[in-house]
Amino acid sequence: MSRPLRADARRNRARLLEVADQVFTERGVGASTEEVARAAGVGIGTVFRHFPTKQALLAAVLAARLEQLAAEAEALTDEPDPGAALDRLVRLVVGHARAKNAYADALGGDIPGLKDEIRGRLRDAVAALLARAQAAGAVRAELRPADLMALLVGASRAVENTADAAARERVLGVVLAGLRPEATD
Numbered sequence: 001m002s003r004p005l006r007a008d009a010r011r012n013r014a015r016l017l018e019v020a021d022q023v024f025t026e027r028g029v030g031a032s033t034e035e036v037a038r039a040a041g042v043g044i045g046t047v048f049r050h051f052p053t054k055q056a057l058l059a060a061v062l063a064a065r066l067e068q069l070a071a072e073a074e075a076l077t078d079e080p081d082p083g084a085a086l087d088r089l090v091r092l093v094v095g096h097a098r099a100k101n102a103y104a105d106a107l108g109g110d111i112p113g114l115k116d117e118i119r120g121r122l123r124d125a126v127a128a129l130l131a132r133a134q135a136a137g138a139v140r141a142e143l144r145p146a147d148l149m150a151l152l153v154g155a156s157r158a159v160e161n162t163a164d165a166a167a168r169e170r171v172l173g174v175v176l177a178g179l180r181p182e183a184t185d
Contacts, residue, residue, distance in 0.1 A: 013050045016040055021061050025099050029058060029106040055107060062103035066118045069096055073125035083138025086129050087176055090152065094172060097156030123149070139179050151175055 019040040023031050033054050037044045051057035072092055079085035123145065130148050133139035155175045159168040 009050075012042070012046060016042070016047060016050055016057075017061055017064050020057055021065065021099070024058070024061065024103070029102050033057060058103050058106055062100065062107065063118060065096060065100055065103070066122065069093065069100075070118055070121040070125060073122055073129070077125060077128045077132065082129070082132035082136040086133040086139060086179070089126065089129050090155065090176060090179075091172060093152045094155050094159055094168070098160045101156060101160050126152075133179075137181060140181050143179065148179075151179075 016036065020036045023036050023039050027035065033047050033051075034044055036057070037047045040047075047057070051060060069092065073089055076085040076089055076092075079088070126148055127145040130139060130143060130145055134141055134143070155171060158171050162168055
């Protein structure tokens with residue numbers, strides 16, 4: 001059983017995660033732990049005290065990103081316009097795609113430390129947002145949460161390697177239009 005971290009150690013760990021995310025986002029997941037340590041203004045020993053391997057650091061950064069994404073998705077469930085909230089969710093998830101996918105790819109699908117709780121929170125928020133939007137008539141009634149998750153993954157992969165904002169917006173426009181109820185004549 002491990003002891004809880006002291007307050008200064010918790011701050012160091014949080015700072016390392018924040019800086020690591022910045023370094024990996026700017027330089028790619030191939031950036032070294034030494035670069036992370038330098039950018040954080042700490043020694044490499046401090047990095048390895050918190051994260052014994054680079055894989056552990058990458059997994060912790062991904063888990064922190066997904067935690068943030070889950071919290072943001074949960075906050076959207078309180079938005080007054082369910083259709084707009086679902087649109088924001090799609091944009092939010094796709095906006096996180098490039099970095100999130102790079103971390104997941106670097107970890108090869110084996111993501112130690114990624115809690116099922118985080119995935120569950122995100123799935124629950126997606127399901128709640130979808131149900132609210134469907135109840136408001138803003139989204140196709142036949143969609144299921146698994147369908148929406150698949151669309152989010154596909155849209156994320158479709159735009160992850162493009163720097164062209166117009167191309168990303170076109171892809172998002174098609175996905176968002178496809179979520180709308182079909183017009184009836």
